[in-house]
Amino acid sequence: MAEVELDSVSKIYSKNVKAVDNASLTAEDGEFLVLVGPSGCGKTTTLRMIAGLEEITSGSLRIGGKLANDLEPKDRDVAMVFQNYALYPHMKVFDNMAFGLRARKTPEPEVRARVSEVAGKLGLEELLDRKPGALSGGQRQRVAFGRAIARRPAVFLLDEPLSNLDARLRVIMRRELAMLHRELGTTTIYVTHDQVEAMTLGDRVCVMNDGMIRQVGTPKEIYDHPVDRFVGEFLGSPAMNFLEGEKKNEDGDASFAIGDFVLSLTQQFKNVPSGNVILGARPENISLATSEDRDFRNDLIEGTLEVLEDVGEARLLHVQVADSLIVAKVTERPEVEVGYKVSLTVDSERCHLFDPETGKNLSV
Ligand SMILES: Nc1ncnc2c1ncn2[C@@H]1O[C@H](COP(=O)(O)OP(=O)(O)OP(=O)(O)O)[C@@H](O)[C@H]1O
Numbered sequence: 394m395a396e397v398e399l400d401s402v403s404k405i406y407s408k409n410v411k412a413v414d415n416a417s418l419t420a421e422d423g424e425f426l427v428l429v430g431p432s433g434c435g436k437t438t439t440l441r442m443i444a445g446l447e448e449i450t451s452g453s454l455r456i457g458g459k460l461a462n463d464l465e466p467k468d469r470d471v472a473m474v475f476q477n478y479a480l481y482p483h484m485k486v487f488d489n490m491a492f493g494l495r496a497r498k499t500p501e502p503e504v505r506a507r508v509s510e511v512a513g514k515l516g517l518e519e520l521l522d523r524k525p526g527a528l529s530g531g532q533r534q535r536v537a538f539g540r541a542i543a544r545r546p547a548v549f550l551l552d553e554p555l556s557n558l559d560a561r562l563r564v565i566m567r568r569e570l571a572m573l574h575r576e577l578g579t580t581t582i583y584v585t586h587d588q589v590e591a592m593t594l595g596d597r598v599c600v601m602n603d604g605m606i607r608q609v610g611t612p613k614e615i616y617d618h619p620v621d622r623f624v625g626e627f628l629g630s631p632a633m634n635f636l637e638g639e640k641k642n643e644d645g646d647a648s649f650a651i652g653d654f655v656l657s658l659t660q661q662f663k664n665v666p667s668g669n670v671i672l673g674a675r676p677e678n679i680s681l682a683t684s685e686d687r688d689f690r691n692d693l694i695e696g697t698l699e700v701l702e703d704v705g706e707a708r709l710l711h712v713q714v715a716d717s718l719i720v721a722k723v724t725e726r727p728e729v730e731v732g733y734k735v736s737l738t739v740d741s742e743r744c745h746l747f748d749p750e751t752g753k754n755l756s757v
């Protein structure tokens with residue numbers, strides 16, 4: 394097993410394309426690290442540089458403590474699983490899985506032993522004589538994993554391995570991947586643009602945008618304490634709400650004013666200077682005001698219910714407040730009607746204040 398360390402790594406494809414910009418990141422030995430970010434942010438490029446399929450323009454890469462910038466891919470002891478699986482169509486499943494071992498001149502009896510062990514783990518025993526063309530998407534995906542696992546590399550590099558599967562199979566494979574990682578304990582760097590995969594699989598998550606690393610942390614750290622508006626918005630569904638308003642500090646009390654409404658803020662915000670800010674509130678931290686709230690609180694936000702969506706385990710209320718459309722996620726089945734006014738409470742302890750210019754989180 395091995396740790397993978399990127400130190401100020403950049404990849405410049407041509408004058409105008411800086412695909413990865415000064416990225417510093419360490420995947421600890423045995424860790425499951427997820428790279429997540431929107432399309433084109435540099436995830437695949439980062440993985441390909443680690444695999445040795447793409448030259449590193451500047452910075453250094455260490456695998457297992459050893460400088461790896463100029464190592465041949467085959468000497469890096471990493472195995473990559475590609476989004477399109479890249480199986481050899483003319484080879485049987487067995488030979489696909491044996492390919493990496495044979496390429497490394499592993500004695501044939503050991504090849505057989507390892508392939509059948511991995512086939513057992515992944516439930517592929519019955520399929521070893523088939524060719525990839527005769528497999529379902531999920532089975533092909535398993536073969537691609539099997540080929541990587543059979544080699545027993547020090548590091549797995551997985552590029553969106555579940556993106557071609559249907560939603561149900563994705564959930565199953567996600568669970569299997571988590572179990573497999575627990576069993577093998579191999580350092581894994583996993584690329585996805587799916588924030589649910591990132592949150593559920595990662596020991597830690599690295600959020601990228603525009604070739605740059607925005608934040609690295611445990612799923613909980615990133616979700617609860619996003620460093621900027623981009624990270625706050627990227628993780629969570631429905632996305633975090635953003636409200637433009639004014640931060641006020643009066644007599645030691647902090648508040649946030651939007652239109653005619655004033656929201657009291659907890660003490661954690663008292664050091665944020667007054668002025669224009671953007672308040673970020675996740676849908677699950679906004680509730681419908683109870684009749685008690687309406688009697689006793691003076692910091693309710695009022696708006697018109699535009700759309701009510703029932704998603705089974707929760708209701709999503711889309712509420713027009715001043716110029717903004719706010720989404721609240723509630724677990725009860727409220728007696729409210731579309732087109733009418735509703736009052737909302739915001740759990741200000743779990744809110745964030747962002748700088749309107751830089752997007753930086755002012756409250757962490
Ligand atoms: N071979 C290449 N030559 C020039 N530019 C490239 C090349 N490969 C990628 N790029 C550019 O580098 C940037 C990062 O691409 P990359 O494939 O790493 O993104 P990604 O995060 O994996 O995106 P996706 O989620 O769509 O797979 C993009 O702007 C892309 O157009």
Ligand SMILES: [Mg+2]
Nearest residue numbers: 436437438552
């Ligand atoms: Mg990609």
